[in-house]
Amino acid sequence: MKNLFKIVVVALVLVFGIQNTVAQSLSQDQERPEVIAKLKTSEINDAFDLTGEQQRYIFRALTANEVNLRKHVNGKDASNPEVAANKKKYDDALSQAMKKTLTPEQFAQWQKM
Structure with a gap:
């Protein structure tokens, strides 16, 4: 009876340990803003050959x-x-940030993208 109890306890510890390990594993969700921004930055970098500072x-x-x-x-x-005004505000802010970061030639090409 003691051996059966020990086997059940060890099995439970293993099961809960595996669940805890799986729960802590990192996965990149393709819908996260950082992942989307990284993909877009990579596309812009491929098109314009950006410096490290520009990429950041x-x-x-x-x-x-x-x-x-x-x-x-x-x-x-x-x-x-209100939603339309917010969209315009954020699009304008992005455009200003790009204009500030990119060269005039790069900015003109970015607008065409």
């Missing part, structure tokens, strides 16, 4: 833009004037 600044601007759009625009009624 663009990544931050794209992440902030994605977070703000999700919080204030996505999933809401697009015909609502």
Whole structure:
């Protein structure tokens, strides 16, 4: 009886230990703002051959833009004037950040993208 009890206890410890390990594993969700911003930054870098400083600044601007759009625009009624104003505000902020970061030639190409 003692051996059966020990086997059950060891099995339970293993099962709960495995569940805890799986729960702590990291996975990148493709819908996270950072992942989306990283992909967009990579696309812009491939097109324009950015410097490291430009990449960092663009990544931050794209992440902030994605977070703000999700919080204030996505999933809401697009015909609502407040939602439209928020979208325009965040798009303008992204455009200003890109204009500040990119060279005039790069910025003109980015607008065409």
